[in-house]
Amino acid sequence: xPPDVDVAILGAGPYGLATAAYLxxxxxxxxxxxxxxxxxxxxxxxxxxxxxxxxPYPACSIGGPPGMTFDDWRKGAGLPLxxxxxxxRFIDYGxxxxxxxxxxxxRREVAEIASANGSGFALRTNDGDxxxxxxxxxxxxxxxxxxxxxxxxxLPESLVAHASVVTDFAPFAGKRVAVIGAGQSAIExxxxxxxxxxxxxxxxxxxxxxxxxxxxxxxxxxxxRLMYAWPDVGPAGVSHLVxxxxxxxxxxxxxxxxxxxxxxxxxxxxxxxxRTRDIPFTIHRAVVRATAQDNAVTLVLDDQTERVVDxxxxxxxxxxxxxxxxxxxxxxxxxxxxxxxxPVLTRRFESSVDGLYIIGAPxxxxxxxxxxFVAGSDFAxxxxxxxxxxxx
Numbered sequence: 128x129p130p131d132v133d134v135a136i137l138g139a140g141p142y143g144l145a146t147a148a149y150l151x152x153x154x155x156x157x158x159x160x161x162x163x164x165x166x167x168x169x170x171x172x173x174x175x176x177x178x179x180x181x182x183p184y185p186a187c188s189i190g191g192p193p194g195m196t197f198d199d200w201r202k203g204a205g206l207p208l209x210x211x212x213x214x215x216r217f218i219d220y221g222x223x224x225x226x227x228x229x230x231x232x233x234r235r236e237v238a239e240i241a242s243a244n245g246s247g248f249a250l251r252t253n254d255g256d257x258x259x260x261x262x263x264x265x266x267x268x269x270x271x272x273x274x275x276x277x278x279x280x281x282l283p284e285s286l287v288a289h290a291s292v293v294t295d296f297a298p299f300a301g302k303r304v305a306v307i308g309a310g311q312s313a314i315e316x317x318x319x320x321x322x323x324x325x326x327x328x329x330x331x332x333x334x335x336x337x338x339x340x341x342x343x344x345x346x347x348x349x350x351x352r353l354m355y356a357w358p359d360v361g362p363a364g365v366s367h368l369v370x371x372x373x374x375x376x377x378x379x380x381x382x383x384x385x386x387x388x389x390x391x392x393x394x395x396x397x398x399x400x401x402r403t404r405d406i407p408f409t410i411h412r413a414v415v416r417a418t419a420q421d422n423a424v425t426l427v428l429d430d431q432t433e434r435v436v437d438x439x440x441x442x443x444x445x446x447x448x449x450x451x452x453x454x455x456x457x458x459x460x461x462x463x464x465x466x467x468x469x470p471v472l473t474r475r476f477e478s479s480v481d482g483l484y485i486i487g488a489p490x491x492x493x494x495x496x497x498x499x500f501v502a503g504s505d506f507a508x509x510x511x512x513x514x515x516x517x518x519x
Contacts, residue, residue: 130247130259132161134515138266138452139164139225139232141189142487143502148191149512158515161258162229163250166299167221169270171212173291175319179211181339181396182500184204184440185359189224190505200224208380211398230304237454240483247482254477256305262482264511267452272445276307278417279439286424287417287439287510290316300324302437305426307414309333313442314395318402320440328434330409332425337394347444358502361390372506374476375495383495390496393444398453447489459483473516476507484511 136143143164150160158357180187188196196302199236200220201208209216225232236253240263243249247261270300284292290312296319306317309331320327329336349488355364356370365386368375375383395403416427417439426434448468451459464471464479469492476484486507490498 130243132159133264134158134160134260134264135248135250135258136160136162136264136266137164137237137261138268139166139229140169140266140268140487141221141501141504142267142268142507143264144221144224144229144509145180145190146486148189148195148224149508150515151228152192161260162232162234163252164232164267165234166225166232167218169268170218170221172294173270174294175294176214177315178214178315179396179398180212180214180217183359184208184210184212186502187217187220187498188505189221189362189501190508191224191228195224195227201482206385211396218355223432239448239452239456241456242480243458262484262515264484264486265452265489266486267454269445269447271451271453272447272488274446275441276414276443278394278414279441281446282419282424282439286419286422287438288441290348290440290442293440296320296323296325300440302326303435304328304438304440305330305434305436306442307331307422307439308393308442308444309336310393310442310444311395311399312444313393313398313405313436313440314338314441315441317406318399322402323492328407328409328436330412330414330428330434331368331393332411332413333393334411337392338397338400339394348472355446358497358500360496360500360502361386365390369497370502372497372503373474375497376493387491387496389497396478404426443474445488447491448475449485449489469493474510478510478515484514486511 136146147162150158174207196221200223229240237250238253239251243259248263249258250258273291275289279287299325303326304320306313307328317327317329356366360372361369369390412428414426415429420424423435423437424439435486449470451467462480470478470485472490472493474479476486476490478485488499
């Protein structure tokens with residue numbers, strides 16, 4: 128049977144919307160595109176309502192044709208310049224992008240993707256409907272990759288929660304909360320909990336809690352631009368390699384493996400320093416045992432000290448594992464070449480399955496750390512749209 132659409136996009140977050148924008152712009156109008164997903168749902172439902180974006184202002188733009196940057200939207204809406212960018216503003220901006228380029232978004236969940244006997248792919252929705260697509264772009268985000276350390280697994284969800292499932296801290300006022308981690312999510316969650324009247328302690332394995340200060344070198348004009356690229360991901364100099372995924376891809380794998388972790392080391396934004404001064408940080412300590420009893424959790428650290436808390440909040444990040452995308456059926460998943468849970472992609476983001484493209488954080492093994500950030504959505508979506516336009 129002929130396909131129903133030329134391209135199906137799974138995901139209506141920044142990467143999915145950016146791909147839709149390029150595929151539906153003037154140069155690609157001949158492509159029949161179907162977008163699945165609840166627009167900006169991860170940002171709406173899985174992040175603290177009072178959160179501020181750590182990314183610099185220029186890096187808060189979703190990829191797409193000229194005229195759709197965050198600044199374009201802000202000025203058009205007559206809104207004041209706010210730095211750092213509030214989460215609520217970014218969500219409103221994302222909805223604006225969606226209304227422009229994916230007003231017909233299909234909010235149903237795709238339950239399974241399967242090969243369709245040489246005709247592309249068969250996508251089955253959770254209500255039993257089926258759609259045939261010549262190509263599929265997976266832009267499903269990181270929600271399914273939330274990392275829960277082994278020591279906390281099996282404990283009641285009411286007592287141990289990943290930071291991606293707690294969006295309102297007011298209900299915890301007066302309670303005791305231990306935040307695990309030393310990255311932006313952990314540190315900002317600790318700040319918001321403290322400001323909500325919670326007795327909070329941050330516990331981290333790292334020997335120090337790092338903050339990305341408002342570096343003086345960013346205010347040195349041309350010198351700043353020579354040191355740091357606009358997305359500001361990675362150390363001086365390396366930042367320019369990260370901002371150019373084509374160059375990053377050409378680095379020897381050993382160099383990538385060395386530099387990559389340096390670019391995404393746990394750290395909080397500089398503006399969190401003042402907000403966390405009154406929060407105790409217990410560093411260079413790991414939780415070795417966690418037990419639940421009487422609506423509380425007892426934590427035993429590796430120095431044998433104990434904590435009894437009402438909630439453990441895990442700011443432990445995300446670990447990409449393609450197998451955790453439930454819609455990738457077994458036979459299809461087995462055909463995707465992988466390394467440590469990441470797909471191995473061509474220079475145009477195509478997997479080892481012809482016509483199946485994967486973008487966002489899962490593309491980081493092939494294109495570097497920029498793919499973990501909104502700023503990477505323009506490069507990835509342009510590449511995919513170009514490949515589809517050219518029939519690659």
